[in-house]
Amino acid sequence: MSSWQPRLVENARMKYLGIVEALEADLRSGRVAQGDRLPSQRAIAEALKVDLTTVTRAFNEARRRGLVDAHAGRGTFIREDLEQEPGRFFDGAPRLDLSMNIPPQPVAARLGACIPEGIAQLLSSPRGMLHLHYQESTGAEADRMMAASWLKARMEAMPAGRILVTGGAQSALFALCETLFRAGDRIAAGALTYPGLKAIAAQTGLILTPLAMDAEGIIPDAFEEACRATPPHALYVIPAIDNPTTATMPEERRRRLVAIARRFGVAIIEDDPYSPLLDQQIPSFADIAGDITWHVATLSKCATPALRIAYVVAPGGAQALRLAGVLRATNLMASPLMAALASQWIADDRLRAITAAIRSENRERQRLAAAILAGQDMAADPRGHHLWLRLPAHWQAADFAEHADRLGVGIVPSTAFSVGPPPVEAVRVSLGVAPDRAALEDALTVLSGLLAQPSLGVRAVV
Incomplete structure (x- = not known):
């Protein structure tokens, strides 16, 4: 019997990621357990009113993250040997999330x-x-x-x-x-x-x-x-x-x-x-x-x-x-x-002091970002949590965000913010959620390297 009730995280950067993120969240909350069989791809597509190819991409991504195993003739199951925290990338390296726009938590x-x-x-x-x-x-x-x-x-x-x-x-x-x-x-x-x-x-x-x-x-x-x-x-x-x-x-x-x-x-x-x-x-x-x-x-x-x-x-x-x-x-x-x-x-007056500490930490993180992404077309406020990175002509925002995600760095493409067709190919990079500046530097370095590459033009296999 299938126990997972398909759903989609509404604010995900792409629909297929919304399915995977919903599955991860339900694993953490206990709504679905290791060993449970997932509904068929077609059943999920019908339940969520999305294309079958979207669900196929979601299943491929879930397998890449080590969440599920597919068994011919039996279906797709939540892995029995999952780590305590699902959603980890490659050799167990944690995901570097620059997608959530929250303030840093400085020691001060x-x-x-x-x-x-x-x-x-x-x-x-x-x-x-x-x-x-x-x-x-x-x-x-x-x-x-x-x-x-x-x-x-x-x-x-x-x-x-x-x-x-x-x-x-x-x-x-x-x-x-x-x-x-x-x-x-x-x-x-x-x-x-x-x-x-x-x-x-x-x-x-x-x-x-x-x-x-x-x-x-x-x-x-x-x-x-x-x-x-x-x-x-x-x-x-x-x-x-x-x-x-x-x-x-x-x-x-x-x-x-x-x-x-x-x-x-x-x-x-x-x-x-x-x-x-x-x-x-x-x-x-x-x-x-x-x-x-x-x-x-x-x-x-x-x-x-x-x-x-x-x-x-x-x-x-x-x-x-x-x-x-x-x-x-x-x-x-x-x-x-x-x-x-x-x-x-x-x-x-503690709220004022907390805000001042966050403002100060934002300045340091913005300086770090400006150094690593030097020469890129971007807008930033030195006191803010995020920057707006306009992409080189050979990159589309959705593709860039997808490839960054596959390298373990989460960012948000302009499509998520656009009212109508995106007026610009850009991504929002949030600097506050990284636990420290060293983790932020690692993530920004990944983005800098990706920017220097030609558009890879290869999407996940469907």
Whole structure:
């Protein structure tokens, strides 16, 4: 009997890798066990609504990773002699993952100590056990007040009644889209944008309108042209250290986009995870046009994604309550314990210190990347976690990412970010997830060597 229920990791760089990554995850979680027989390739293709060749590539990749064995006449089985951690490459060498855009964990940040120390301190306080209870979907008032204090760096003083504490930016964005839009509504975004927004649009039936970009982000004239043709319901922006292009919009461009949005009655969704990493803050869209802007500020990029805390600033108190109703139905509440820990870090200035340590480590990693990839066409912000590497003419992004993956280095091709046909053949290289600079140097050296080769033009055997 087959025990694995086929599924696909939605944010994988390619569909066949999404199948393999789902299988790996299910092995780790115990949903599938060593010795289990997999469904037939045709059954998986039908279940996932993908081409049979996609499943064949996935099976080939799973065999290459040492996850499965095929037996003629019997089927394909999870190997009985799997290592403790599946997904290891070649001679047991661990995969060098430069695909996840998370902050580094420098020693100076003391995250390994700060988290347990902070939780112990919270729970030992006189009312500490209340942090283990349910709370309002808006978040506790004390946490919303501390969020307002933290947000002062990028916007004028904000009343707590306009702020919600949510369980991360992705759940906040999903709830926002559920609150504001219906299937068929349009959101204008950069031609290259956050894959999480693409996933939400696909799930909810929203239409993304791509806008041309340059070194300073979305081009205002492109936004105005889109508004004149078919006015979108909202404009989605990542104002600082854009994911993936690394562009930071200057204040003048932000004000031009706001003026156009006002003229055509377009709301603004400001997804702003990276502003805390800037040395000097630029007025946010919420500061310039708070009455039409929904501001999302996560702690995942300036501290750690383990907190799963993001703050949403609504245009007004009534709008905040509308969003709270959707949050109640979809996610109920953010973790009260993690929200209280974030508030504690804001109050004692630890969040600022952690962010400063991450910013400093990012600078060192960006210097290393600039040295190893010298001469390549790339964009980077010295304070950010990632760089945007435009490929030589002989490489296509999907091919380059696939060959890098086969060499043990994970990166993300421009296809993952593109709204429509990719405007450029490029890859995002994330520098934060490497455990140390030595591992990062190894991975970047592999990419540098691959860039120097002609396009190999050989895909996995199907």
